[in-house]
Amino acid sequence: MTTVLESKPASPPVEKIKIKVDGREAEVPRLMPDWQGKLVPTTMLQACQIAGVEVPHYCYHPKLPVAGNCRMCLVEFGLPAIGPDRKPILNEDGTPKIIRQALPYDPNLPRGAIACATPISPGMEIYASSPATKQMREAILESLLINHPLDCPICDQAGECKLQQYSVEYGQSESRFAEEKVHKPKRVDLGPRIVLDDERCILCTRCIRFSKDIAGDDALGIASRGSHNFLTNYPGKAFDNNYTLNTVDICPVGALTSKDFRFQMRVWFLKETKSLCTSCGTGCNIVIGSREEKVYRYTPRENDAVNACWMCDYGRLNYKWIDRADRLKEVRKQKTDGGREPIAWTSALKEISEKLRTAAPGSVAIIASARQTNEELYLLAKLAKRLGARTDSVPRRGEADKLLFHADRNPNSTGARLTGFLSAEMGSNFNQIADAIRTRTIRTLLVFGEDVTKHGLSAALLKGLDALIVSDILPSPTVELAHYLLPGCAHAEKRGTFTNVKGRVQKLMKAVEPPGDARPEWEFLHELVFNVTGQNGFVSIEGLFHQMAKDVPALAGLTWAALGDTGVTVAI
């Protein structure tokens, strides 16, 4: 989606038009970006938004082409009257005369226009709250509800349903419909992740436009006619691309529901935490929906610099491991006989610090996942510098798609590089580290969040180490061999920042508590770094971030607060 210049590139985009919304004057730009970012004439709906007046709508979505089929955004409006001489007709007091638009065959009946597709013109007056506009909205809602099954008690959308919301705000309190409703198929299996309820659909075609124009998979369409219109996938072809679940988000009603979230939890119970998706280097902004320390779903959060309003299905469903029963919950130390015993955090950190402090220069290596946060990698880089340690991370490559899914499946490869943790290409030091362990040059190995037995450091090799210190969240062969095991946190359980492939530094916030004794890695790394290097200076993630911003040239001048909800792009 590249920005295409308008046919008249000479006109500056800041050109303003004066209009009136609900009697109040507003100045709005003449041109505004459409769903592709192309400058097109501003619509009445955008103008109302700028003026701070909400116009209800179903089919309009700022990131999708305008369809104008739900009619919910109908508004009454007036235009300046023009005389036969093509000059504005003036009132007695010198103001331009405004004519309320009416039906040509009955001047007493107001003629509405759909705000989402009608461009504004100078002097236009939009009556977004007039009695006629209200009546139009009531009538549209009544029409949309004619065949709606009203099964809110069993509908997953209840609580975040625009039909519910607008019925309360703009609808009538009672139904006048006494006839039999048209019934349509329910529980239609559209694809591996989507269930469709045709009775609830209001035919806004947002899902169709998304699939066709954004996901590039023209899989959905509307069949049949009149009241019997229904949404369907192409016969015999499952609705299955990596972006299908976005249609559930943009569906204003409960027609498209996610199989993963279906009947799991009512949305009004979910605590919403702003965070990031960690499944690839794109770093889509998400909202984590959780209740009572259990994550129920991820939904995309708008960030035009990263993911617009979308995220891929793979990333969205990649959260189930967070509350796995076999999560590592206790700090463990290997006994001399090979068995394991629980140990307190303070004792473990003290013993590890002692080992690191007395280690000979160059006898330590650190392997940390590029799934750790900037702050953690920064602390590890500091430790590595002090100990003269060799460092590396495990590269993860996959196939990229043309929308969001990036070939780099590590969420923080850029961060690993910027913070100074990685000096060479990711994965290039593994062989050297293996050789050095074999020749007993490296005696101590720190592993953060990786199963190194899968990446060239065999179990036999690891057994030859004097100290293997592992921090992870799920069991693995490496964890089994650890002399010290430090249980860490999933990204939903801690705060920190990631740097995406384009250099966007973004925050993740804590949604749920870590299980058992697990602690955020940056917390205990801070203690470890203090014990080994004697450097202190922060007690909170904010303080740590600010110290990192001071030390890391690429992040110079950044503050935790300035990152905001959508992050800041740095040069990489």
Place this chain on the structure above:
Amino acid sequence: MIVKRSPLTFWERLYLPAILGGFKVTLRHFFKKKVTMQYPEEKWTVPPDYRGAPYLVRDQEGNTKCVSCQLCEFVCPPKAIKITPPGLSGPPADRSNAEKMPLEFEINMLRCIFCGYCQEVCPEEAIFLMKDYSLTGTSRAEMIYNKEKLLALGGTHNDRIQKWKWKAEEAKAQGVAP
């Protein structure tokens, strides 16, 4: 304000008239009809709009009426209700077009304050405050009533509307499988 305390009169100081007055009241009640109820052998007739313990009901065809919408859980002031929704893999609902029913429904009767909000909010007429007021148990765990117990205690509610039934019939008549 100063309260004036007048000295006791002779009769008041004598004390006996007050004692006799008391005995008079006692004697009067002695011969009146008895009002004390021998609870728990004798029990009180509960008025028709009494708010006792909330239980779940089935309709006249034996279907669980609750569809697990969790509005009662949401509205419950002391957070006594805990519902486990069925998810996609849970057991199918008794009425197939109602699509879901709770996997588990628990009311902590120690927490319940018998306010009746759950009954008021229920869009399916599936929970009612009944007449039970004396709930006992030997442990806290026993006082958490589960779905099975609540349904057994709630019994049958004669549903005059049976919305899901006529919806299914209507759909069937139009040739759409419910």
